Amino acid sequence: MRIDIITIFPDYFTPLDLSLIGKARRSGLIDVRLHDLRRWTYDRHHTVDDTPYGGGPGMVMKPEPWGEALDEITADADAGTPRLILPTPSGLPFTQQDAVRLAKEPWLIFACGRYEGIDARVAVDAAQRMPVEELSIGDYVLNGGEVATLVIVEAISRLLPGVLGNVESITQDSFAPGTMDNLVEGPVYTKPPVWRGHEVPPILLSGHHAAIDRWRRDEALRKTARNRPDLIRRLDPESLDKRDREV
Numbered sequence: 001m002r003i004d005i006i007t008i009f010p011d012y013f014t015p016l017d018l019s020l021i022g023k024a025r026r027s028g029l030i031d032v033r034l035h036d037l038r039r040w041t042y043d044r045h046h047t048v049d050d051t052p053y054g055g056g057p058g059m060v061m062k063p064e065p066w067g068e069a070l071d072e073i074t075a076d077a078d079a080g081t082p083r084l085i086l087p088t089p090s091g092l093p094f095t096q097q098d099a100v101r102l103a104k105e106p107w108l109i110f111a112c113g114r115y116e117g118i119d120a121r122v123a124v125d126a127a128q129r130m131p132v133e134e135l136s137i138g139d140y141v142l143n144g145g146e147v148a149t150l151v152i153v154e155a156i157s158r159l160l161p162g163v164l165g166n167v168e169s170i171t172q173d174s175f176a177p178g179t180m181d182n183l184v185e186g187p188v189y190t191k192p193p194v195w196r197g198h199e200v201p202p203i204l205l206s207g208h209h210a211a212i213d214r215w216r217r218d219e220a221l222r223k224t225a226r227n228r229p230d231l232i233r234r235l236d237p238e239s240l241d242k243r244d245r246e247v
């Protein structure tokens, strides 16, 4: 997968050189390219923002640099058609299902907005040449799209074959399509069996794998009901067996 990131703060993305994603980049699994938006400005101050039409506080990112940046980056026609992702508080909620969907894409471009946002015409103009998605990672406001892009890139990259050593852990993730649809994971434990007087639930040391799977599902249902009643309502009753309903 190719990932292009356009930002006025390229240094925000040094974390992508670390750990599993850094390893995936070095092994060629992911091709991440960083672009400083100011490369497409020509005035002395490399201006990327201006006052909002209609008045109001703050500044808006000018369309011209974005247009030229996207033209140049997408001119690389042999890489197929990219999908433009715009992290923004006003976007569609980004979910694990989106991470699974986007992990199948050959080429993603992330536009990191700052200030009050990017001139709306940038997304309209880009949509004439490629799919454009505005995505929100949560109902709060950051100073820019860089942190949200790191979140989305990590959620996607860890699903790519070969990035995570243990593929099995993906299927047991919270929200993982299939068994964990609309469920969050229950508690996890490791050695020692007793720690500061706290025992690991004995079932987990029993070796009865069917009973252990049942216990884990019960705990996932309990934790989801406690922390995410909104998800419980979304659970497809068909996906709940008789035992589930007793939890």
Ligand SMILES: COc1cccc(COC(=O)c2cn[nH]c2)c1
Binding pocket: 086, 087, 088, 089, 112, 113, 114, 115, 116, 117, 118, 135, 136, 137, 138, 139, 140, 141, 142, 143, 144, 145, 146, 148
């Ligand atoms: C593109 O326009 C803007 C405007 C303001 C802030 C941002 C940065 O994104 C977020 O704050 C965010 C993303 N998901 N949840 C919060 C982008």
